[in-house]
Structure formats: C-alpha cells, structure tokens
Amino acid sequence: MSETLKKIPLINKLVYLLAIIILIAWVVPNIITYINNMKGYKEHNQELQKASSKYAITAPTKAFSPTVFQEEIKPLFSKVNITELGQKKYEVAIQIKKEDLKKLKGFIETISLRYYVEIIQPLKLDAKEETINLKITLKAL
C-alpha cells in the first residue's frame, strides 16, 4: 500500500489530498445537513399529511392564487371578495349565514392544508340578523 502510494507522482498526491480535504471540509458536512434536512422535511410532512387525512384532504397543497381561491370557496359562503394588500397579503371578505357556522370552522381549520397561506390574526366579525360578515387577512407563503 505504502509502496503503491510512493509510486504516485507528488503533484497527483497533492490533488488527491486536496480532494480529501474538500470531501471532509465541504462534501461530508453538506451530506450530513442534507440528511438532517430530509429527516426534518419528512417529519413535518407526515404531520401535515396526518392533519390532511383527518379532514379527508387528498389533494396536495397548492400555491395561493387569489382568483383560484375565490372560485373554490364561493360555494361555501354567500359572498366572497378578495382585495390585494400588497407584500403577498390579501384581505378576504366573506359573508356567511349563521346556520353555516360549521363551514366557517372547517374553512379556517383546513385553509393552510389546501393552500400555502397563513391567516394573519385576529379575525374580525360583524353579525347582522342572520348573516355574519367576516374579514380575514391572508399571507401567501
């Protein structure tokens, strides 16, 4: 082994040494970080999938698009209006009948499983007779 190494020209040995140093100092830490990241990603993803299956959501989470979002939640509520606030923020004004309050609960619980969005709290509610007007600020992730 030692004899074989001695036969290798010095400059080649230096190249090999450089390769070993780069491997130890750069590649190996990158691989370790990659493994840890992958592990963390899987764990968080499993949590989300668990939550999704609880609400029978099978479709993958989508990027937030105000137009698509408005179209998709229209059937749930009496009125839906979306206003862009800038910096990826949107104000969603919803009108809902008091008897459909359960739909509101389900909507809030699942919105972040269906879309990459965050609800900027608090919620603002105005109730009038049989309807509730709700204003939610969303931030696309």
Added chain:
Amino acid sequence: MSAKQYLTITHYKEREFYYLNHAIQMNDGFIAKEIEQFHESEKEKFIERIRTLQRQYPLHQVISISLNATQIVKDKEDLTQASAEIFPNNYVIQEKIDIGNIPVTLYFSPFSILYEEYKHKLSDKLTLIIGLFDRKLYIMFATKDKIQQSWTLGTRGLTEKQIANRVYKSMQAYYKISFKFADHIEMLVPDDAPKLLKVLREELSMSILPTQKTIHTLLHNMGSDQRKFTSSYMKAAVRRIESHENINENENKVIDNLEDINLNHEKPTSFMGKIKSIFESKPKKEKPNNEPQTKINAGTLNLSSFAPLLVVFLAGAYFSAQNSSLQEKVAIVETQNEVQIQNSQLALNTQRVFEAMGKSGELQNAIISDKKIELKGLVWGIEPLREKLDALYAGGDFSIKPLENFMTEFSFKSKI
C-alpha cells in the same frame, strides 16, 4: 560542468560525522572534489546535498560502505541475509542493510573493497589482507580463487600493541584450522597509521605492505566501472530471494540497487513519518551502462488524477444545491405546520364563542384570535353568558350597558 558527466557520490559515517565526496569519472580515472563533512544533527542537510548532486548529474551512483562489525565471508550465499558476491563460492554476509533514509545506490563491504584492491596481487599463496576502516580491522586470508577466512576486529580503546596481538591471535586461530600461515600481509589504511604498522610488523614478525587510500577514493574506484560493481555490491535479503528466482536477469542487476531495497524495507516508525513517506516520490531508477535516467512522472500531472477531485466537487455541488432547495421546502412545511396549529385553535375559539352566546345573547362584533377575544353584542341572560365566557377566558372583563329600547348591551374582553 556537464550534466552528462558520470558522477560517483560517496559517503559514509564515522563516529558522529557524515563524510561526503563526489568525483567526476573519466576514462582514465576520476577527479574527486573536496570532502564535505556534516554533523549527524545536520542529517537532512547532508541528504539534501546528495539529492542536489543527483539532480545536477543524472548519470550517477551514490556509493557507501558497510562498516558493520558483524559481516563475514562465507562459502554459501544466505538468501535470508544481505550479501555481496566476491567469488561464486564466496559471499560477504551481514544480517541486514541499515542505511536509514540516506540515498544509496551501491553499498559495499570492506571485504569486497579489499578484494578489489588486491585481487591482481593474489596467487595460490595465502595472503593476509587487512583493512582499517572506522577503528575496525577487516581481516581476510585470501588466495586468487577464494577468500579462505575472514574476521572483524574492533580496535576502539586498544593500544597498537593490543591490536597487533589480536591480529596475531587471529592468525594463530586460522593456523589451527588450516595449518597454514600467510605468506605475506597487505594492509589497507585510509589514514596514515605508522605506529600501528610498526607494531604489527614487530608483533607478527612479517613484512607488511601498506597501501594508503581514503574510503572515498576506494568507493569512487568501486563505482568507476560497471564490471567492478555489477556483482560485488551488497544486496538486501528479500530482494536477493526474488532475484534468485530469475538468474538470467544478471544484466539488470545494476538497477537492483539499494535505494529500491531501502524503500522496500524501510518503514517509517511514526505516524507522521508514514504520512511523510507517502509524499515521497519513488526515486528514479538508474539504467545499466549509466544511460540517461527515465523520469518516473515525478513532476508530471496525470489528468486522470483529477477524477477524484472532480467527483468530490460534483458531489459537493449536488448536495449543496439540494440543501438550498430542501431548506426552503423545510421552512415552508415548518411554517405550514405552525400555521395549521394556530388555525385549529382559532377555529375552535370562534366556534366556542358562538356556542357561548347560545340563547343568552346575540353577537354583533367580534375580534377573535387564538389567544384573545373582544366581543360586543346584546345579552338576555347576563349571568349565564358571563359564566360561559368566564369559563372560556377566566378573568376577562365582562361589562353590560342598558340601552334605551330596554335591551342590554354586553362587551367582553379577555385578559391578555
């Protein structure tokens, strides 16, 4: 100074000093340069000086002498020990060659040197040949076809008379086994030693023909002609076993030199030594007849050697890119998880607020988050509503205000 000149570099160690010399070999002899002396603490400098000479003169031999006291001339070759051939039935044997990391291509025994010096004088009559090297006497009884017997005598701390006495006893011992006395004595001394010669002559009662030559001169002479050293230089044990299997490779014996042996058998003792040895390139081998040496890629860069570096770079770049994109994904799913937990709490709070209203009141305005609430509305059952809200948000501020239409307004603010 021509790089194509054939150079013999000679060195040996005596006491704590290394002695180095080099000579340019010509057709009619050699021109020796000044002897350089290095203290053993300057070993690296000494080695570097040899390397410099080797670089300056591609045609060279680095020659040294074995001053080991245990070497002896035997009739049979011992493949397990280092040996040098004098005659086909005479071999100088010593246990091993120990030259450290000092460059050597030819290594000679004093017995071989003595034979080379006196072979033209040898006849059927017995000659006692004595060589004085490094305070040791190398003694051999020789005829023209054989070294009959050999001894090595240490002279350190002995007077000339004691030395002479020991030589005499050696002669007596030889007489007991062969019933022969030497016809005459030849003595080779590297330095002027008149007193020793005088005492020897007196003690042995024989004429002694002295020859004075320095070790460097003797070694330059040994390295001057390939025919002189092709068979007579000392070879290491293992190497000899290998070469014995292929006797026909005699013509290539010159390349079977000690530097190869040294690299084959010298093992670095320390970890750092091992690392260092890895970075030492295999030395150049000298061709027979002192043809120009072939460089063994010591300074050339093989493109294929970049393959591991390229693979490492590609792997690093791949995982680096993967990490960047994966970190973004991880950040998103992490946020998504946190947001999901907050949303669940928010939905639960919203539901509870409406459930708390029940038939006790009617909600008009509400600000709801997962941690606090602010409510305003009409109330019919003050106490039940207060109790329910207090159960949800203990310590909250519940207040009522009578209205003109005989209705009562309530407001509730949770404690932060």
